[in-house]
Amino acid sequence: xxxxxxxxxxxxxxxxxxxxxxxxxxxxxxxxxxxxxxxxxxxxxxxxxxxxxxxxxxxxxxxxxxxxxxxxxxxxxxxxxxxxxxxxxxxxxxxxxxxxxxxxxxxxxxxxxxxxxxxxxxxxxxxxxxxxxxxxxxxxxxxxxxxxxxxxxxxxxxxxxxxxxxxxxxxxxxxxxxxxxxxxxxxxxxxxxxxxxxxxxxxxxxxxxxxxxxxxxxxxxxxxxxxxxxxxxxxxxxxxxxxxxxxxxxxxxxx
Amino acid sequence: xxxxxxxxxxxxxxxxxxxxxxxxxxxxxxxxxxxxxxxxxxxxxxxxxxxxxxxxxxxxxxxxxxxxxxxxxxxxxxxxxxxxxxxxxxxxxxxxxxxxxxxxxxxxxxxxxxxxxxxxxxxxxxxxxxxxxxxxxxxxxxxxxxxxxxxxxxxxxxxxxxxxxxxxxxxxxxxxxxxxxxxxxxxxxxxxxxxxxxxxxxxxxxxxxxxxxxxxxxxxxxxxxxxxxxxxxxxxxxxxxxxxxxxxxxxxxxx
DNA sequence: CAGTGGTCTAGACCACTTC
DNA sequence: AAGTGGTCTAGACCACTGA
Numbered sequence: 043x044x045x046x047x048x049x050x051x052x053x054x055x056x057x058x059x060x061x062x063x064x065x066x067x068x069x070x071x072x073x074x075x076x077x078x079x080x081x082x083x084x085x086x087x088x089x090x091x092x093x094x095x096x097x098x099x100x101x102x103x104x105x106x107x108x109x110x111x112x113x114x115x116x117x118x119x120x121x122x123x124x125x126x127x128x129x130x131x132x133x134x135x136x137x138x139x140x141x142x143x144x145x146x147x148x149x150x151x152x153x154x155x156x157x158x159x160x161x162x163x164x165x166x167x168x169x170x171x172x173x174x175x176x177x178x179x180x181x182x183x184x185x186x187x188x189x190x191x192x193x194x195x196x197x198x199x200x201x202x203x204x205x206x207x208x209x210x211x212x213x214x215x216x217x218x219x220x221x222x223x224x225x226x227x228x229x230x231x232x233x234x235x236x237x238x239x240x241x242x243x244x245x246x247x248x249x250x251x252x253x254x255x256x257x258x259x260x261x262x263x264x265x266x267x268x269x270x271x272x273x274x275x276x277x278x279x280x281x282x283x284x285x286x287x288x289x290x291x292x293x294x295x296x297x
Numbered sequence: 298x299x300x301x302x303x304x305x306x307x308x309x310x311x312x313x314x315x316x317x318x319x320x321x322x323x324x325x326x327x328x329x330x331x332x333x334x335x336x337x338x339x340x341x342x343x344x345x346x347x348x349x350x351x352x353x354x355x356x357x358x359x360x361x362x363x364x365x366x367x368x369x370x371x372x373x374x375x376x377x378x379x380x381x382x383x384x385x386x387x388x389x390x391x392x393x394x395x396x397x398x399x400x401x402x403x404x405x406x407x408x409x410x411x412x413x414x415x416x417x418x419x420x421x422x423x424x425x426x427x428x429x430x431x432x433x434x435x436x437x438x439x440x441x442x443x444x445x446x447x448x449x450x451x452x453x454x455x456x457x458x459x460x461x462x463x464x465x466x467x468x469x470x471x472x473x474x475x476x477x478x479x480x481x482x483x484x485x486x487x488x489x490x491x492x493x494x495x496x497x498x499x500x501x502x503x504x505x506x507x508x509x510x511x512x513x514x515x516x517x518x519x520x521x522x523x524x525x526x527x528x529x530x531x532x533x534x535x536x537x538x539x540x541x542x543x544x545x546x547x548x549x550x551x552x
Numbered sequence: 553c554a555g556t557g558g559t560c561t562a563g564a565c566c567a568c569t570t571c
Numbered sequence: 572a573a574g575t576g577g578t579c580t581a582g583a584c585c586a587c588t589g590a
Contacts, residue, residue: 057578072517073478083556094580096351099557115557116588129484131386131537223328229384231535233488233508233528251506253488262327273488280486282386312559338575349561354576371569371575 062091063101067286070110070121077123081111108287129284133229133255135216136182136190136271145184149213152243153179156198156205163195166268168258174198176205178214181243188244191272200266218259218267226260231280236272244274253278317346318356322541325365325376332378336366363542384537388484388512390471391437391445391526400439404468407498408434411453411460418450421523423513429453431460433469436498443499446527455521473514473522481515486535491527499529508533 056064069075082090087098102119105111109128113119140147155177159167163175176196182189194214196204200222207217218224235249244252253273259266311319324330337345342353357374360366368374395402410432414422418430431451437444449469451459456477464472473479490504499507508528514521 059578071478071480077478085556094582096560096581097579099559100578103558113557114588115586116555116590118556129386129388129482131384133384223326223332225326225541227384227539229535229537229539231486231508231537232531232533233506234531235506249506251488251490251504253486253508276487276489278487280484282484282486284482284484286480314559340575349563351562351579352560354578355559358577368576369569370567370577371571371573373575 058091058093059097059101062087062093062098063104063287066101066105067110071286075121077121079121080118081121083118104287110286129282131229131280131282133257133280135219136213137216140182140184140189143184145187145189148183149180150183151178151180151209153177154209159195166258167195167197167265169197169265178209180209180213182213188274189277190274191240191243192269193272194267194269196267197265200261200263214267215269222259222261222266224259224261224266228258230256232256236274240272244272246274250275253280255280313346313348314352314356317342317348317353318359318542321356321360322365326541330376332376334376335373336376338373359542365541384539386484386535386537388510390474391468392471395437395439395444398439400442400444403438404435405438406433406435406463406465408432409464414450421513422450422452422520424452424520433464435464435468437468443529444532445529446495446498447524448527449522449524451522452520455516455518469522470524477514477516477521479514479516479521483513485511487511491529495527499527501529505530508535510535 066075066081075081084095084098084102087102088095091098102111102113106113106119110122111119112122137147137149157175157177159169159171159173159175163177164170164172167173167175176198178192178194178196180192180194182192192213192215196214196218198205201218203221204214204218207214209217232254233251234254236244236246236252238248240252241248241250252275255271255273257269257271259268321330321336330336339350339353339357342357343350346353357366357368361368361374365377366374367377392402392404412430412432414424414426414428414430418432419425419427422428422430431449431453433447433449433451435447435449437447447468447470451469451473453460456473458476459469459473462469462472487509488506489509491499491501491507493503495507496503496505507530510526510528512524512526514523
């Protein structure tokens with residue numbers, strides 16, 4: 043039972059475990075196996091596909107990690123009842139985003155202040171300690187058009203090298219991305235009217251609807267940075283997609 | 298070399314492949330292994346951990362699927378250069394969302410029309426065919442407070458059972474979720490001022506900033522439904538998070 | 553207590569890609 | 572041509588847990 047032939051019609055150049063995964067996923071997504079249904083135990087799939095247990099185990103483990111099935115010892119594996127209510131949100135680099143629109147990207151530093159954290163800073167950074175921070179305001183432009191207003195706080199304790207950067211050429215986001223391997227990032231997305239300050243910079247009327255993305259980035263050493271991005275009006279859209287395993291993207295969370 | 302002892306200090310009840318994964322992930326996320334760096338080949342990790350090749354292979358495969366490393370035959374495995382610019386967006390059921398706020402959820406059907414698709418419908422549904430559609434407008438409430446205005450188109454060809462549903466009790470989203478195992482969903486998120494209609498229903502001033510989530514759902518048989526959710530003002534936030542493998546969420550996106 | 557999944561081994565052959 | 576990853580096998584022991 044070594045070296046299967048791999049040339050049977052339809053098995054077109056795809057690995058066995060991939061074929062099993064597609065089979066099962068199709069049955070689930072088509073509704074043939076409804077939510078809550080018990081799916082064959084490993085032993086049965088082994089017989090059905092004439093393969094070893096490792097192979098089907100790999101498939102079922104992957105489906106379970108993707109939330110498509112649930113596995114319980116002794117009980118068996120079941121089609122998940124909760125549809126995977128999640129999608130992968132792509133958060134492109136702003137420069138890449140502007141370039142993708144076919145516009146020339148530029149960046150302008152508006153303010154750079156080094157100071158001790160205020161109470162408000164600490165709330166945004168989700169930390170209790172009084173720490174030195176770098177407050178940065180800048181704007182990103184698509185051609186001559188303001189594209190995004192950025193307000194950022196950097197925890198100087200976490201990134202001491204930041205104080206030597208003037209951020210006149212390189213945007214702080216891009217610099218941090220190279221500098222700090224971040225571990226965890228929380229995003230909050232909401233809609234709000236432009237503040238007077240943001241309106242002035244983005245050259246829009248105050249209270250114009252804006253898409254606001256706030257991101258708190260943590261690394262091993264604690265909170266690294268907080269950033270608030272204000273995108274004017276309806277100019278901007280975030281895109282997220284949900285796709286089952288391996289249809290389009292190589293993997294839900296990647297790239 | 299069977300049954301390792303598993304009681305060495307620090308190996309606290311965690312599987313070997315999990316421990317290897319944590320080790321490598323920590324080295325990468327801490328910056329000790331910088332982007333682009335070649336990581337030990339499987340053979341070396343096998344020696345280092347005194348385990349079989351399957352075990353390290355499993356770990357590296359998982360890291361590769363998560364986009365943390367890249368693998369190339371003959372060349373080796375490398376720390377990924379592109380930081381995973383993605384996050385998992387949780388898209389809760391509206392009912393669950395309201396309940397999470399501690400408010401009583403209710404739902405009200407405002408309109409239900411069956412007709413042939415207009416040109417505009419087809420644009421929203423991303424289809425060329427002239428198809429019968431169901432147009433539904435409804436609102437979701439938190440207590441007495443309007444929470445969300447929903448505009449929906451359902452492709453009757455894809456879900457013929459929909460015509461028999463009056464959606465007076467069950468929200469169309471919840472019904473579809475049970476009915477149709479969806480395969481692919483694209484989301485677009487933007488900010489815009491409330492339309493006069495949405496403002497009237499949500500009891501807010503026209504042009505008040507709203508968070509708008511549009512979702513196009515496709516299944517095996519083609520586009521199933523388009524939905525536009527309008528959340529009033531700053532009442533609502535979407536939350537997304539990026540976490541490396543296995544820290545908090547059940548599955549980062551998968552894997 | 554027996555069925556099921558979770559993990560691991562010590563091999564093996566193959567495909568691909570760079571050297 | 573040789574190194575590397577990709578896949579697969581035929582076992583094994585164990586942990587958990589529901590019947």
